Amino acid sequence: MAHAPAMDGNRQYAHHFLSADHEFETSKQGIWLFLLQEVLFFSPLFVAYYVFRGLHPADWHAAAQLLDWRMGALNTVILICSSLTMALAVHGAQTSNKKKLVVNLILTLGLACGFLVVKYFEYTHKFHMGIYPAGAFTYEGLGQYPAAKLYFSIYYAMTGLHGIHVLGGMAVMLWVLKRAMRGEFNAHYYTPVEMTGLYWHFVDLVWIYLFPILYLLG
DSSP: OOOOOEEETTEEEOTTSSSHHHHHHHHHHHHHHHHHHHHHHHHHHHHHHHHHHHHOHHHHHHHHTTSOHHHHHHHHHHHHHHHHHHHHHHHHHHTTOHHHHHHHHHHHHHHHHHHHHHHHHHHHHHHHHTOOSGGGOOOOTTTTOTTHHHHHHHHHHHHHHHHHHHHHHHHHHHHHHHHHHTTOOBTTBOHHHHHHHHHHHHHHHHHHHHHIIIIIOO
16 A cells, blocks of 8 residues: 655655664665675676786787777766766755756766767777677787787676666656656655666776776776
């Protein structure tokens, strides 16, 4: 049986919390624990990257030359801009500015789509060259660098996992946008918007680490 939200003065909160402040603090603790788990989720890939880079520096350098740093830089700019629009969306919710909230959520979704489009072109270019994860690697230009196959396996694993997180963030943003358009968020209740913003900033931060190690350090 569905329960109507309880009220704490003008502030709305779910029935299973003691107050609006209790809901907000509990949600914030929950999202930070979730993000900590996400850090642990990505960490083995970063460790693998640095271990194998130390074991095969020449192969790593040769493989990295096949990445287009301009594509990576473009996606970095896109995600930084999306963090700004997400922050503006949260501020719109906190100030009961529905238009600001909705417009900036739409802009954030648009920038996320732009990121994926750039990544699509980058992936398809690599596939056209015959650069796949190790088992299907057919590119012959790195024949003298056998560990280059391992580099691209890690590259696809890291960027692919990040891409899945981008899609997950977009799905949550669509849910938040639908509720925002119904006017459900205001200065008294904006918990889902802020939690989504924290997640999106984490996704952007992961890319800030991925870009230099994959596109520049090689």
